[in-house]
Amino acid sequence: MSKQPIGIFDSGVGGTSVFKEIEALLPNENTIYLADSANAPYGDKSAEDILKLSIKNTELLLSKNCKLIVVACNTATTNAITTLRASYNVPFIGIEPAIKPASLNSKTKAVGILATKGTLSSELFHNTTNLYKNDVQVIEQIGEGIVPLIEAGKTLSRDMRALLTTYLKPMIDANIDYLVLGCTHYPYLLPLLLDILPNHVKIIDSGEAVARQTKTILETQHIINTQPKPASHKFYTNGNTEVMHFLLNNKYAVEYLRF
Incomplete structure (x- = not known):
């Protein structure tokens, strides 16, 4: 076997x-x-x-x-x-979003999670988040439109940059120091994410x-x-x-x- x-x-x-x-x-x-x-x-x-x-x-x-x-x-x-x-x-x-290490290690007490609607609305995700968020603010963002762009071969396109800039702004304004990627498509966005996010923000995928x-x-x-x-x-x-x-x-x- x-x-x-x-x-x-x-x-x-x-x-x-x-x-x-x-x-x-x-x-x-x-x-x-x-x-x-x-x-x-x-x-x-x-x-x-x-x-x-x-x-x-x-x-x-x-x-x-x-x-x-x-x-x-x-x-x-x-x-x-x-x-x-x-x-x-x-x-x-x-595979689940890595909320635990982000929440336990956050110094600014604010972490972002970029994920699909199906993940963010699931009972398993909410149970995990409630276990570990403690006094940490978790800014959730549905990555609508991201997966279709990646599937179409437009991973690092202008359209993708525009989407990510919009989605990440509330997280940057909240002073996150961790961004959790809650979709296995999203690690392919690292070049754009690193360019858009402040240098101190750490990115975690699972x-x-x-x-x-x-x-x-x-x-x-x-x-x-x-x-x-x-x-x-x-x-x-x-x-x-x-x-x-x-x-x-x-x-x-x-x-x-x-x-």
Whole structure:
């Protein structure tokens, strides 16, 4: 079983930021990545629709013999992972906005979170935020329009800069010292974010933490791949293959798949 692939799915190409962290930490692991770009973004969909899409993605990965599934989508994690874990007999790794480290380490007692509507409105997100915000002001911002621009290959465009400038202004005015990225698409915005934000603001995403948790679960379940052979990585999208090629630095083949 250890040679079976890790399955990874996202509402689109954003979860490739998580894949890169997993690949770096677990170089022996084979992976299969699903980008459900035809249905992106998940963030403006109902909880019922997000669950249906997550089940569809999960069953496709299981049909390809995946031993563990990483839900590389904040919206799908917060809305669907509890049901997925109860329904399927494989480990699931989810991703949540890193509110805890931001809140515990903030000196200005103000942190910003940029995320989708589906994540910010979920019960799981609110429960986590309430646990850790204490006396810290949390400025939430729905990143409406960001995912479609990234999926269209306009990650660092003028339109994106204009959107981010508008979304970040209230956070800058509130003197945040941490910005939490609550969507796996958003790490690709780092060049713009670093340019717009004051120098003292630290940016946190959850990709590295997901990779560490994946390794822990593989070890505790005794399904980690110790074979020294080169790993196999397969990428499938029902959207634009060229955008994924670009984000993967043209290192891997990307196959169009209707699903």
